[in-house]
Amino acid sequence: MTDESPLLSVRGLTKRYGAHLGCLDVGFDLWSGEVLGVVGESGSGKTTVLNCLAGSVEPSGGTALYQQRDGRRVDVLRMAEAARRRMLRADWGIVHQNPRDGLRMSVSAGANVGEPLMALGQRHYGRIRGAALRWLETVEIPVDRVDDLPSTFSGGMQQRLQIARNLVAQPRLVLMDEPTGGLDVSVQARLLDLLRSLVADLGLAAIVVTHDLGVVRLLAHRLLVMRRGEIVEAGLTDQVLDDPHHEYTQLLVASVIHP
């Protein structure tokens, strides 16, 4: 199976809230193993795009063709809910900005990481626990915390746990919404390093939505710049950030505070 066709092809994605525009005519391709950054300020529509793909919001128009493991392409936006939930469970991951939205706060860290495996039919307690321990190590959470509740973890650790929970079932595509939002700067740096190596090691495809140019500089191969619901510029990350063409991109780049 070659990588000729994109893993995900989005065309004409539009969402209207009455007279207000969420996003308009958004289109892009995403290939396996690459990270696409979507940047813009609040109200740019970047989160709307993510929510449409994740299924938490019903788009007003557009298609999103996803190539499944068996090679067949399906329009994610038109899938029946049951099929969509199955696909999300088996193939995609979603890392929420607030880790509490992506974790079960009332069960142990180990159970959180083990659940996707159990949902996919694994039935050996010892092996599930072993996988959970390995993943805790990978995301640099001390393994003696495997039986602790996530509510006892720091924000940074909760986010790492959410990442582990999302990656344990080896998804092909991961959506991330401000993955480092709300974390201390030093914690952010470590998390970004972790994400970068995981994405590379696992050959993941990812869409990272953020207002933070530093995050996309480190993580994303390609970039979409959004403003008021529309894409104003697209290209390779370094090229767009070092040589922005659109005046809004120039404004964004110029506003980044350099230490």
Next chain:
Amino acid sequence: MYVAVKGGEEAIAAAHRLLAQARRGDPAVPELSLAQIEQQLGLAVDRVMGEGSLYDRELAALAIKQASGDLIEAVFLLRAYRTTLPRFGSSQPIETAAMTVRRRISATFKDLPGGQVLGPTYDYTHRLLDFELAAPGEAGRAPESPAVTPPRRPETEPLPRVIDLLDREGLIENEAPDPADRRVGDLTRDPLTLPAGRDVRLQSLARGDEGFLLALGYATQRGYGRNHPFAGEIRLGEVEVELCPEELGFAVTVAEITVTECQMVNQFKGSRVAPPQFTRGYGLAFGHSERKAMAMALVDRALRAPELGEDVSAPAQDEEFVLYHADNVEASGFVQHLKLPHYVDFQSELVLLRALRSQA
């Protein structure tokens, strides 16, 4: 040597006999008649009819007598009886605008066409126990004050509704009737499915426990889902129930019932496309049941939060929470079922607990 205990059947029979004795009380005291209950405990009868979903004052009185005054138990009796009754069909919707009004008040206007008609109400009484009522032989004595004859309302002049006044000005949201071919849900026939339509929600609230709705309505006033209510109109009186049998092709009056209706006027809402208007909450109950009708209207409005684009943050706005727990017959049954033997399951727990403790 332990011998297995038998005799459950006799124990139950004896329990029933004890209950019958307790219900009757001291045989030297005159037995209650259904007429006494129906006439002098009329508000209890109204409540039992409402939550029992059956309008029959005599049956409700009987249920109250049989239940020794436990109103939820009386509601249960009436509901179980209702299950066995055949259905002839559905009536036309009652026309509360054509009500023979005995009481009608509005908090939104000082005065209005037809006036504020106080009618029979506890509202302005001083809650002082009246020991004259306790005196024996009261039943035979003529009342001190002359009987009050309520003003007769000419039948050609129904009392206009406050809501209609606001409606004519476009100040309150339109309550358009559903298309005639849309089937009205029926909670007494079909199980509740969510999301529920407003028809099913209102049915559920109409049958729901007054105490539960009162608490939820109260909570909204205290900030748990506040929607700034005003009592637009509360009216009490008689309405006709009409049935349109297929064979006749026209409607005939089959009964006259007393109902209490409450229309709340709530927080106004507008959007970029529509100018702001007041929103509504509706309550309707059998007999004279103002507290119930008002609480129902508050909760009805709260449950409309998602439809009106409001955040659902309070229990009164949570459809699943409210509708699943409003039925006091269900609630009473399940809460009290804990009295049933659970010793087999408890035994399983004991076995496990002892095993875990021996491991530790």
Next chain:
Amino acid sequence: MSGYNFAFLDEQTKRMIRRSILKAVAIPGYQVPFGSREMPLSYGWGTGGVQVTASLIGPDDVLKVIDQGADDTTNAVSIRSFFVRTTGVRTTARTREATLIQSRHRIPETPLRAGQVLVFQVPIPEPLRWLEPREAETRKMHAVEDYGAMHVRLYEDITRHGKVAQTYDYPVRVNGRYLMRPSPIPKFDNPKLDRNPALLLFGAGREKRIYAVPPHTSVQSLDFEDHPFEVETWREPCALCGAAGVFLDEIVVDDKGGRTFVCSDTDHCAERRGRRSGIRP
């Protein structure tokens, strides 16, 4: 009982319930919503089971009613007398003689045979309810077989206690598809559900759901490969009939904490004692 139909419910209602039962049998373990009626017994006290039984019972049936395995606990007596009043049908305490058995919290020890129907009284039909209070969400979870969360609960138990803490109403997988609660029978009884030759019906009146396990259907209790499902055991046999491998009730016999263990299934126990002594009490 004059003025009431045979078995209390009107024929339309019985038909509606039987249609729900048929649907339930066609989809083993799936909860079918039905228009539960108010019955003269409290919700939570067996109205679901009573409605299922009432819709099936005929003049030639022989009815057995048990609660906690015994025929003469108060609730069993009450339900049995309800059916006697409304049908006049013959009743029995003997499992072997019954065509229709309504039970709360136990499966009889005497193996059932093809042609018998066992009706369970169910308080909460939804196995995912403790993890997810919303009905709208649990229905979706069943539709997409999203049962990972159930195993999470078992995982946590093993992590905390070294074994699964669920001892009754133990969740099962029916026909390899639907997750089901077998009603609050002790897990001891779960193995009896698997490939039982009788028809097993489950009625929840207050929650308004009916579900079924057709004869000879696979019913597997949830577990892990390395923590297999296990049942309760007792150190001693029944003090009255000597049976081992049956569920025993613990009776406190004196105020010094003395205990004795006797069969929960009173019919099974009586039968064994009758066989030993040659007479049936």
